[in-house]
Amino acid sequence: MKVIEVTNLHKRYREHVAVDDVSFAVDEGEIFGVLGPNGAGKTTTVECVAGLRVPSSGTIRVGGHDPVHERDAVRRLLGAQLQSAALPEKIKVWEALDLFASFYPDPADWQALLDTVGLSDKRNTTFAKLSGGQRQRLSVALALVGRPRVAVLDELTTGLDPQARRDTWNLIEQVRADGVTIVLVTHFMEEAERLCDRVALISAGRVAALDSPSALIGQVEAAQRVRFRPSAPVDDGLLLAVPEVVEVLRNGEQVTVTGSGDLAPAVTLALAEKHIIPTDLRIEQATLEDVFLALTGRSLT
Numbered sequence: 001m002k003v004i005e006v007t008n009l010h011k012r013y014r015e016h017v018a019v020d021d022v023s024f025a026v027d028e029g030e031i032f033g034v035l036g037p038n039g040a041g042k043t044t045t046v047e048c049v050a051g052l053r054v055p056s057s058g059t060i061r062v063g064g065h066d067p068v069h070e071r072d073a074v075r076r077l078l079g080a081q082l083q084s085a086a087l088p089e090k091i092k093v094w095e096a097l098d099l100f101a102s103f104y105p106d107p108a109d110w111q112a113l114l115d116t117v118g119l120s121d122k123r124n125t126t127f128a129k130l131s132g133g134q135r136q137r138l139s140v141a142l143a144l145v146g147r148p149r150v151a152v153l154d155e156l157t158t159g160l161d162p163q164a165r166r167d168t169w170n171l172i173e174q175v176r177a178d179g180v181t182i183v184l185v186t187h188f189m190e191e192a193e194r195l196c197d198r199v200a201l202i203s204a205g206r207v208a209a210l211d212s213p214s215a216l217i218g219q220v221e222a223a224q225r226v227r228f229r230p231s232a233p234v235d236d237g238l239l240l241a242v243p244e245v246v247e248v249l250r251n252g253e254q255v256t257v258t259g260s261g262d263l264a265p266a267v268t269l270a271l272a273e274k275h276i277i278p279t280d281l282r283i284e285q286a287t288l289e290d291v292f293l294a295l296t297g298r299s300l301t
């Protein structure tokens with residue numbers, strides 16, 4: 001079942017087009033990624049979905065409701081953690097949760113939510129004294145306190161150290177396991193690859209591609225890279241004659257071969273026939289970064 005449907009969304013700020021033409025649908029229970037570089041229009045898109053901005057044209061439905069004309073219905077279904085959200089410095093963690101819970105007729109038990117996000121021991125700490133990661137986890141708890149069916153999480157792990165980022169990823173997976181559909185806005189391809197069932201790649205206000213991370217990566221012609229140092233000189237011609245090979249690059253003694261299919265065994269076999277051993281052999285899969293570059297000619301970062 002589709003819980004969010006966005007059709008031909010267009011949003012302009014005066015003469016500046018932030019979202020040109022974006023369409024996608026989110027299935028109930030999935031983690032749906034909105035991935036793209038800064039300024040691509042991701043935040044504007046999800047703010048329109050959350051009813052915080054009015055589209056210039058196009059239609060949006062959340063659980064069948066229009067976020068502009070049926071704002072209350074959408075607020076009951078959707079919890080948002082948005083980049084702009086800031087709390088007063090002096091508010092304590094428990095006060096923020098208690099305040100947000102008071103906005104909803106049937107809020108979640110926020111003590112349990114504090115446990116879920118790992119902030120039980122910070123309940124009496126003021127917002128000013130929380131670390132970046134703790135603030136992010138509090139914002140997730142605040143987005144969930146109204147028991148939403150859908151949680152929109154925007155750039156949740158930006159500015160976090162690697163451990164805090166991994167903790168936040170675990171938290172997101174846990175929230176999904178509880179049945180909440182998640183829309184995750186990010187410009188980290190690793191985050192999208194790790195967490196998302198499907199990803200919309202957004203470039204300059206348009207959807208450049210939409211599929212599962214593995215299907216998107218599978219579309220890249222040279223989806224694999226094999227790097228090695230040959231034990232004896234090797235001609236490009238020998239490698240390019242291997243059907244799986246698309247390109248051969250050299251950096252000093254290191255050779256990088258890109259291609260598809262069973263690239264590494266095919267290259268190793270071709271070298272073995274000439275009694276050459278590939279030393280320091282490394283095999284790398286393409287990433288969403290490569291997909292984005294192939295589709296748009298631009299980098300994600």
Ligand SMILES: Nc1ncnc2c1ncn2[C@@H]1O[C@H](COP(=O)(O)OP(=O)(O)OP(=O)(O)O)[C@@H](O)[C@H]1O
Nearest residue numbers: 013016017018036037038039040041042043044045
């Ligand atoms: N309130 C506003 N008024 C005018 N222009 C805006 C406004 N908000 C965003 N923009 C512009 O619209 C474009 C899309 O911005 P948006 O924040 O949606 O992108 P984004 O992909 O979320 O990027 P980021 O990750 O940096 O937030 C940008 O060029 C931005 O400068």
